[in-house]
Amino acid sequence: MTELAWGAEAWSEVRASLDRCIKCTVCETACPVAAVTELFPGPKTVGPQAERFRTGGHSPDLSVDYCSGCGICSRVCPQGVRIAELNSRARSELKRERGVPLRDQLVARPGLLGRFGRPVAPLFNRAMANSLVRWAGERTIGIHRRAPVPRSTTRTFSHWVGHHAGTKSARRVVYFHGCSTQWYEPHVGQKVTAILEHNGYQVIIPKQDCCGLPLQSNGLFPAARKAVTRLARQLVPDATGDLPVISSSTSCGLMLKREAREILGADSPELRSVSARTYDIFEFLRELHQRGELRTDFKPVPLTVAYHAPCQQQNQLIGKPALEILRLIPGLRLVELDRSCCGIAGTYGVKREKYEIAMRVGKPLFTDIQAEGPDLVACDSETCRWQISAATGATSVHPLEILHRAYGGS
Amino acid sequence: MNTLDTDVLVIGGGSTGAGVAWDSALRGLHVTLVDRQDFATGTSGRFHGLLHSGGRYAVKDPGSARECAAENRILRQVAADCIEDTGGLFVSTPEDDLEYADRFLAAARAAGMEVEEVPVGTALRDEPRLNPKIRRAFRVQDGSIDSWKMVSALLRGAEAHAATVLPYHKVVEVLRHGDRVEGAVMEDQRTGQEVRVHAGCVVNAAGAWSGQVARLAGCEVGVRPGKGVMVAINHRLARAVLNRCHLPSDGDIIVPVRTVSVIGTTDHPVADPDDTECSPEEVHQMIEAGELLVPGFREARALRVWAGSRPLLPKTGGSAGAGDREVSRSHTVLDHGARDGLEGLVTIAGGKFTTLRLMAEDTVDVVVRKLGRGSECRTRTEVLPGSESRHFYWIGNRQQEAETDPPDDPLICECELVSQHDLDTVVARRPTWRLDDIRRALRVGMGPCQGGFCAFRVAGMLHQEGRYGRAEANSALREFVQERWKGVKVISWGAQARQTRLDRWIFEGLYDLEHLPE
Numbered sequence: 058m059t060e061l062a063w064g065a066e067a068w069s070e071v072r073a074s075l076d077r078c079i080k081c082t083v084c085e086t087a088c089p090v091a092a093v094t095e096l097f098p099g100p101k102t103v104g105p106q107a108e109r110f111r112t113g114g115h116s117p118d119l120s121v122d123y124c125s126g127c128g129i130c131s132r133v134c135p136q137g138v139r140i141a142e143l144n145s146r147a148r149s150e151l152k153r154e155r156g157v158p159l160r161d162q163l164v165a166r167p168g169l170l171g172r173f174g175r176p177v178a179p180l181f182n183r184a185m186a187n188s189l190v191r192w193a194g195e196r197t198i199g200i201h202r203r204a205p206v207p208r209s210t211t212r213t214f215s216h217w218v219g220h221h222a223g224t225k226s227a228r229r230v231v232y233f234h235g236c237s238t239q240w241y242e243p244h245v246g247q248k249v250t251a252i253l254e255h256n257g258y259q260v261i262i263p264k265q266d267c268c269g270l271p272l273q274s275n276g277l278f279p280a281a282r283k284a285v286t287r288l289a290r291q292l293v294p295d296a297t298g299d300l301p302v303i304s305s306s307t308s309c310g311l312m313l314k315r316e317a318r319e320i321l322g323a324d325s326p327e328l329r330s331v332s333a334r335t336y337d338i339f340e341f342l343r344e345l346h347q348r349g350e351l352r353t354d355f356k357p358v359p360l361t362v363a364y365h366a367p368c369q370q371q372n373q374l375i376g377k378p379a380l381e382i383l384r385l386i387p388g389l390r391l392v393e394l395d396r397s398c399c400g401i402a403g404t405y406g407v408k409r410e411k412y413e414i415a416m417r418v419g420k421p422l423f424t425d426i427q428a429e430g431p432d433l434v435a436c437d438s439e440t441c442r443w444q445i446s447a448a449t450g451a452t453s454v455h456p457l458e459i460l461h462r463a464y465g466g467s
Numbered sequence: 468m469n470t471l472d473t474d475v476l477v478i479g480g481g482s483t484g485a486g487v488a489w490d491s492a493l494r495g496l497h498v499t500l501v502d503r504q505d506f507a508t509g510t511s512g513r514f515h516g517l518l519h520s521g522g523r524y525a526v527k528d529p530g531s532a533r534e535c536a537a538e539n540r541i542l543r544q545v546a547a548d549c550i551e552d553t554g555g556l557f558v559s560t561p562e563d564d565l566e567y568a569d570r571f572l573a574a575a576r577a578a579g580m581e582v583e584e585v586p587v588g589t590a591l592r593d594e595p596r597l598n599p600k601i602r603r604a605f606r607v608q609d610g611s612i613d614s615w616k617m618v619s620a621l622l623r624g625a626e627a628h629a630a631t632v633l634p635y636h637k638v639v640e641v642l643r644h645g646d647r648v649e650g651a652v653m654e655d656q657r658t659g660q661e662v663r664v665h666a667g668c669v670v671n672a673a674g675a676w677s678g679q680v681a682r683l684a685g686c687e688v689g690v691r692p693g694k695g696v697m698v699a700i701n702h703r704l705a706r707a708v709l710n711r712c713h714l715p716s717d718g719d720i721i722v723p724v725r726t727v728s729v730i731g732t733t734d735h736p737v738a739d740p741d742d743t744e745c746s747p748e749e750v751h752q753m754i755e756a757g758e759l760l761v762p763g764f765r766e767a768r769a770l771r772v773w774a775g776s777r778p779l780l781p782k783t784g785g786s787a788g789a790g791d792r793e794v795s796r797s798h799t800v801l802d803h804g805a806r807d808g809l810e811g812l813v814t815i816a817g818g819k820f821t822t823l824r825l826m827a828e829d830t831v832d833v834v835v836r837k838l839g840r841g842s843e844c845r846t847r848t849e850v851l852p853g854s855e856s857r858h859f860y861w862i863g864n865r866q867q868e869a870e871t872d873p874p875d876d877p878l879i880c881e882c883e884l885v886s887q888h889d890l891d892t893v894v895a896r897r898p899t900w901r902l903d904d905i906r907r908a909l910r911v912g913m914g915p916c917q918g919g920f921c922a923f924r925v926a927g928m929l930h931q932e933g934r935y936g937r938a939e940a941n942s943a944l945r946e947f948v949q950e951r952w953k954g955v956k957v958i959s960w961g962a963q964a965r966q967t968r969l970d971r972w973i974f975e976g977l978y979d980l981e982h983l984p985e
Contacts, residue, residue, distance in 0.1 A: 076701050076768035079966045080916050095874050106881055109726040110866035112703045117863025118870050
């Protein structure tokens with residue numbers, strides 16, 4: 058009876074969207090998960106169809122848990138049914154009733170793992186590379202022994218920020234770096250800062266915590282709502298102003314742009330404010346370029362780079378701005394990988410029971426990458442990069458690292 | 468011609484007739500039940516699905532309210548599998564008189580209903596779509612009842628006690644010997660064959676059609692069909708039954724039944740109970756009325772519209788009264804021996820689905836007296852087949868079952884989650900003539916696509932299994948699609964219009980339905 062008490066307005070819009078389903082099956086043909094496993098009956102079945110059976114106070118279906126949350130169904134639906142959002146809600150109801158396993162509680166909190174791993178990063182990384190440790194991890198908590206895990210770092214991004222002089226400018230942006238930059242890939246944040254500063258911006262980097270996305274995708278809605286509301290306060294403390302908020306993590310950016318309100322039903326003045334001015338880093342750079350303000354003092358980058366646009370970036374409905382910007386770089390041979398999903402979907406593919414499914418989902422992408430044999434694979438999403446590297450052995454980078462190199466960075 | 472001998476011949480296979488058959492069979496009488504169509508195709512299969520708490524009649528018709536309250540309690544015990552325990556709310560909208568609410572509460576208590584006033588905030592928390600401007604709210608024991616499941620359970624129960632049930636058997640002659648009715652002749656609508664049934668007593672349980680049956684016997688029953696229009700909305704807008712707390716009028720109930728919400732209803736006297744046409748004006752009236760209980764109602768997807776005919780029996784004997792809501796919803800057992808000097812015939816008229824058990828008990832009491840045989844009524848405590856566990860069904864049942872369907876048992880009807888195995892089971896259990904019979908048994912074709920994706924699958928499978936010849940399959944499909952279209956044509960706007968367009972592409976573009984060989 059309580060599920061509608063919060064975010065009732067946003068939720069009723071999502072739920073009402075099931076009325077638009079005409080059963081055309083476009084979503085089922087596009088779903089990468091249903092294509093590879095019978096455990097997931099498909100987005101039409103689990104979304105608008107099953108939703109009609111779900112107001113009885115408890116969840117009738119477990120299979121919704123096999124939705125990876127990639128969001129492709131919602132994007133391809135010609136009628137505007139919010140299929141992935143319906144599934145996300147249904148999964149959270151399921152978890153609320155049946156409890157969330159320890160494993161999901163852990164992977165839902167990247168900051169916790171980051172904090173734990175940081176002081177002992179070399180040890181932690183060695184342990185994570187040890188097959189016996191991974192075997193034990195699979196047996197005890199259910200994280201698949203071959204699933205990609207990020208490498209911990211001793212120097213966090215905020216540590217670097219504390220020592221970074223920065224530049225003063227009248228043109229300012231707020232940088233939302235996310236957990237992965239903070240704990241695992243501080244170099245991404247450093248390069249974002251350098252690129253923005255190179256273009257004449259002062260980069261404001263407030264202290265910030267998790268956006269709650271992994272909590273959301275593991276069905277932990279109350280904790281996720283708390284997290285995103287807190288983050289919004291940290292990013293735009295007074296809910297006023299009009300500084301752009303730049304995100305270099307596509308899924309976390311989407312959380313701020315849309316999902317916090319549409320899926321979680323979170324709402325606050327700060328969140329509304331931050332939602333309206335969050336930009337994906339390349340979306341922002343593309344706007345600069347369209348205004349003739351992007352610096353194009355590029356050095357040639359004589360590499361073959363294969364670019365994969367991750368699902369959560371595609372779900373922002375902004376096209377592929379990274380491709381448009383990277384195309385400006387001389388000497389760069391850019392290959393667009395035209396595949397839908399790498400399979401990982403945040404934390405989905407690390408779970409023991411879902412790892413094989415995720416690998417099958419990503420197979421067409423992996424095959425293309427291996428056939429192309431590029432110097433680097435570029436992808437805007439951290440978890441997708443880790444998955445691609447683990448599955449193909451290729452080196453994967455954030456596309457802004459290529460841009461950074463073109464600007465003369467190392 | 469086949470000839471059968473029976474104790475009780477029940478004419479009419481709706482809730483009333485099925486109830487009479489069950490009651491008689493339990494009393495040790497041999498019963499034969501006939502219907503001109505499939506079972507529950509008349510009023511019973513065309514109502515909103517409300518299991519009344521009695522609240523609707525509390526102020527105006529206390530006798531009916533008392534009956535509903537008592538029968539509601541009994542049905543929950545004996546027919547749990549046919550009932551969803553949704554609960555109900557009576558709410559005072561801004562257009563309702565607050566003084567009525569006080570009268571309602573007092574009358575409801577007097578009728579023996581379980582009723583409690585709940586704070587408006589609580590009602591709105593439980594029902595987030597409810598009009599936030601309501602001023603009072605009362606919780607009652609309304610529920611929703613699946614009429615097809617109920618009628619089917621009653622008939623299965625009767626059959627288990629040696630009853631014979633004959634669908635598609637239309638009465639063409641009532642057999643009379645002087646002042647005595649001795650049975651009837653039926654024509655099988657599928658084969659044209661006649662069946663003669665000799666009965667110790669004939670029960671006219673034809674509801675809104677009972678006037679027609681009585682005329683065949685040479686007497687009059689002043690039943691007046693009252694047409695009520697209902698609209699089903701694509702999904703549930705409320706968890707509980709929502710009622711306006713005011714004197715009963717049109718469009719003041721929203722019932723969550725199965726996957727849909729049904730708003731009802733209107734009340735217009737009609738000459739012919741088969742007149743179930745729904746006008747755009749009536750549909751508009753229902754949808755506007757829904758807006759008062761659930762703001763945004765008119766934006767929700769209307770799935771289907773239909774009408775049913777109440778079997779109203781004015782106490783005055785059938786003359787046109789003020790308005791049909793003035794007519795009591797209670798039932799009357801007419802003993803034609805005492806009334807018309809015609810022995811061997813009993814008519815049960817009036818009443819409502821919720822009181823079907825009581826109607827049957829009162830009827831069979833008269834039958835037993837006439838036959839001089841038969842034991843005490845047992846239906847108060849005898850549990851119906853399927854309800855042995857005494858668990859109510861809940862909306863999620865089918866979804867939960869579909870989860871465990873083996874992968875080689877594909878869904879035939881995606882909207883209502885009917886698998887190939889479900890279809891095979893039903894078809895094996897009883898002969899199927901029309902696809903609509905399968906719809907009533909399984910809800911095939913009742914979801915958002917209204918048969919667009921399942922109708923051709925079902926027809927094709929029945930053909931493949933040899934139950935339909937080619938021509939039969941084609942005409943059954945055409946008939947079913949036409950029947951579905953009847954309920955959609957007046958609500959073809961928005962999402963349902965897009966659905967209709969896609970369905971037409973499938974039927975006309977892919978299957979060339981109109982030119983399939985006969």
